[in-house]
Amino acid sequence: QVQLVQSGGGWVQAGGSLNLSCTASGRYWKIMTMAYYHQAPFKQRELVASIHRVVGMTRYADSVKGRFTISKDNYKNNVDLQMADLKVEDSGTYYCNVRTAEGVDIWGTGVLVTVSR
Numbered sequence: 001q002v003q004l005v006q007s008g009g010g011w012v013q014a015g016g017s018l019n020l021s022c023t024a025s026g027r028y029w030k031i032m033t034m035a036y037y038h039q040a041p042f043k044q045r046e047l048v049a050s051i052h053r054v055v056g057m058t059r060y061a062d063s064v065k066g067r068f069t070i071s072k073d074n075y076k077n078n079v080d081l082q083m084a085d086l087k088v089e090d091s092g093t094y095y096c097n098v099r100t101a102e103g104v105d106i107w108g109t110g111v112l113v114t115v116s117r
Helices: none
Strands: 002-008 010-013 018-026 031-039 046-052 058-060 068-073 078-083 092-100 105-107 111-116
Touching: 002 092, 002 105, 002 111, 018 031, 018 092, 018 111, 031 068, 031 078, 046 068, 046 078, 058 068, 078 092
Parallel strands: 010 111
Antiparallel strands: 002 018, 018 078, 031 046, 031 092, 046 058, 068 078, 092 105, 092 111
16 A cells, blocks of 8 residues: 655745645555645645656646646655645645556645635
């Protein structure tokens, strides 16, 4: 099985930047895609950005294009999310997600991001 450990997050004023990091351990070679999801209070979890572990293809939600960057380090089994020009609506919990070749979704415990006006 794969285990995920998340770090980063915190509080920032609107327009500021934060970085999130997620490290996989265990059977990490089974991972096909790595992603971050955002869940605002009382709302559903939504995909923010994803990256294919092998080919590196990325995908972003329209709301974060040009502001967020997802990157990976296969040697460290790490996926980072660099968040810039943060907006109040970016506040919430960010979950790291990996999907294995068998289609199994594994989730991190989440980190809180708070963006104030």
